[in-house]
Amino acid sequence: MKSFDYLRPDTLDEALAALSDPDAAALGGGTNLLDLMKLGVAGPSKIVDLTRLPGLDRIETLPDGTVRIGALVRNAALPRDPGFAAAFPMVAEALLSGASGQLRNAATVGGNLMQATRCAYFQDPFAACNRRAPGTGCDAKDGANRNHAILGWSPACIATHPSDFCVPLAALGAIVEIAGPDGLRELPLAEFHLLPGEEAHLTTQLAPGEIVLALRLPPGAADFAGHARYLKLRERNSYAFAIVSAAAALRLEDGVIREARLALGGVAARPWRATAAETLLAGARPAPETFAAAAEAALAEAAPSGANGFKIALAGRILARALAAAAAGTPARMPALPGSVLDDSDTEAAHA
Amino acid sequence: MTFSITLTVNGTPHHLALDDMRVTLLDLLRDRLGLTGTKKGCDRGQCGACTVLVNGQRLNACLALAVQQDGAEIVTIEGLAPADGLHPVQAAFLEHDAFQCGYCTPGQIMSAAGLIAEGEDGADIERIREGMSGNICRCGAYRGISLAVAEAARKAKTEAGA
Ligand SMILES: Cc1cc2nc3c(=O)[nH]c(=O)nc-3n(C[C@H](O)[C@H](O)[C@H](O)COP(=O)(O)OP(=O)(O)OC[C@H]3O[C@@H](n4cnc5c(N)ncnc54)[C@H](O)[C@@H]3O)c2cc1C
Ligand code: SF4
Ligand code: FES
Ligand code: FES
Numbered sequence: 001m002k003s004f005d006y007l008r009p010d011t012l013d014e015a016l017a018a019l020s021d022p023d024a025a026a027l028g029g030g031t032n033l034l035d036l037m038k039l040g041v042a043g044p045s046k047i048v049d050l051t052r053l054p055g056l057d058r059i060e061t062l063p064d065g066t067v068r069i070g071a072l073v074r075n076a077a078l079p080r081d082p083g084f085a086a087a088f089p090m091v092a093e094a095l096l097s098g099a100s101g102q103l104r105n106a107a108t109v110g111g112n113l114m115q116a117t118r119c120a121y122f123q124d125p126f127a128a129c130n131r132r133a134p135g136t137g138c139d140a141k142d143g144a145n146r147n148h149a150i151l152g153w154s155p156a157c158i159a160t161h162p163s164d165f166c167v168p169l170a171a172l173g174a175i176v177e178i179a180g181p182d183g184l185r186e187l188p189l190a191e192f193h194l195l196p197g198e199e200a201h202l203t204t205q206l207a208p209g210e211i212v213l214a215l216r217l218p219p220g221a222a223d224f225a226g227h228a229r230y231l232k233l234r235e236r237n238s239y240a241f242a243i244v245s246a247a248a249a250l251r252l253e254d255g256v257i258r259e260a261r262l263a264l265g266g267v268a269a270r271p272w273r274a275t276a277a278e279t280l281l282a283g284a285r286p287a288p289e290t291f292a293a294a295a296e297a298a299l300a301e302a303a304p305s306g307a308n309g310f311k312i313a314l315a316g317r318i319l320a321r322a323l324a325a326a327a328a329g330t331p332a333r334m335p336a337l338p339g340s341v342l343d344d345s346d347t348e349a350a351h352a
Numbered sequence: 353m354t355f356s357i358t359l360t361v362n363g364t365p366h367h368l369a370l371d372d373m374r375v376t377l378l379d380l381l382r383d384r385l386g387l388t389g390t391k392k393g394c395d396r397g398q399c400g401a402c403t404v405l406v407n408g409q410r411l412n413a414c415l416a417l418a419v420q421q422d423g424a425e426i427v428t429i430e431g432l433a434p435a436d437g438l439h440p441v442q443a444a445f446l447e448h449d450a451f452q453c454g455y456c457t458p459g460q461i462m463s464a465a466g467l468i469a470e471g472e473d474g475a476d477i478e479r480i481r482e483g484m485s486g487n488i489c490r491c492g493a494y495r496g497i498s499l500a501v502a503e504a505a506r507k508a509k510t511e512a513g514a
Contacts, residue, residue: 238481
């Protein structure tokens, strides 16, 4: 690992000043950054520890009903907060389906959004990778690519964003608050991560020197609490990244879907909000054929980027299944195996 | 650069002038404080062998910078047991023969202690398995591990209720 200086600012202004150095990196829990530094993929000369900044470790409800989550809230803290887990059950389920108890205790909200792809060639400093080293090519294109993207990829890069947390956030219309040298700005989370195009190394909308300050779930996002699930297919049933995953939330009235919120994970370089499928569901009655049609609409533009055509069928099935599970009602208690399709231990609905 | 930090490890305060910011909590414990009970398996957050409690929370010491832990209270496997015997999780591991080679065991025990303190072990073995999934056992002693953690969790609840 390259050696570096360590700074621990006490104020946001000090942190932003330190991060104006292009060789500086922000530090949250370190569970991704430290790993990449050990691999030689990241090599900042200065680390700016954000974890002692005041006020960013809170979950607050604003007067208009918006829920604001500071960037330094730990991944474990959200599902542990009873009010948060009840209002946003699929966000809690997605978090609990990811990583491990130890990692969730360390990982921060900001770090989770900003985590790098798990593409094996990105993690290998000796491989060709446009994302890590622009212009070098993409070893994944003719390499081990069964876990790579089926939507929004380009010949420059076929990587996926690995976060579970971001998938229900994209579905629920979460907003990212950003702080930088020019002040504050905000963006929808569903647009925060960039699709590769020709510039695979630009992975998010954050400009150099900016940081993620907080996330906001808009008023109304909690209206889906009664019918919301996150389902995730992986190589083993726990402590593994998604091959594909789906967040599905419905607002039902008199047996009719008034509004649907859908997103797919593991399919693209960003959490993939499926708006066409959402539109198709509005006004329909929950039924297997309707869910299959929604899944087809969500994947209409999908194309294999390598030996991963199977992910298109799998993503459609997991979306249809998440919709059926959401229609059946959010379980009264977090399933023993969060996000798992093998869990049938608890079928009692929470808000029925 | 050097950075001075204070850490309490197993009840003993340490004032350390770190001369290298790269030192992980795991390497600090093992190489500088001589506490080799905490194991290095993968060094990448993938196995759980390095699990310790930091301010009561279980963490992977391999993915934590030592300097970032300034001011923290750390408990390692060497400091878990009370002076007069074993921690209930340790006793349950013996009872249920929850190991073979033993390399993953300190991490398993620290993770179980953290899980039980978090109160998310639930009553059923499935929740315990899920809660312990961040600890890999190369020998596959999972059956004994799950039973041991379940028993220790049950005892912790009975004691809390008594
Ligand atoms: C073995 C293993 C398994 C995992 N499994 C899963 C899984 O199944 N699902 C899943 O979703 N995730 C999984 N993860 C990833 C994990 O969720 C991330 O590592 C974690 O969320 C990163 O958060 P952090 O605070 O530790 O980030 P850090 O490592 O501190 O930072 C990550 C990146 O974000 C930047 N950064 C941090 N905070 C900010 C901020 N506020 N503003 C701007 N930039 C910032 C850093 O500079 C760095 O580039 C796994 C990780 C490991 C090691
Ligand atoms: S898919 Fe993207 S991240 Fe992976 S090697 Fe190609 S350019 Fe790099
Ligand atoms: S050594 Fe830390 S998780 Fe494997
Ligand atoms: S007992 Fe050998 S690795 Fe677990």
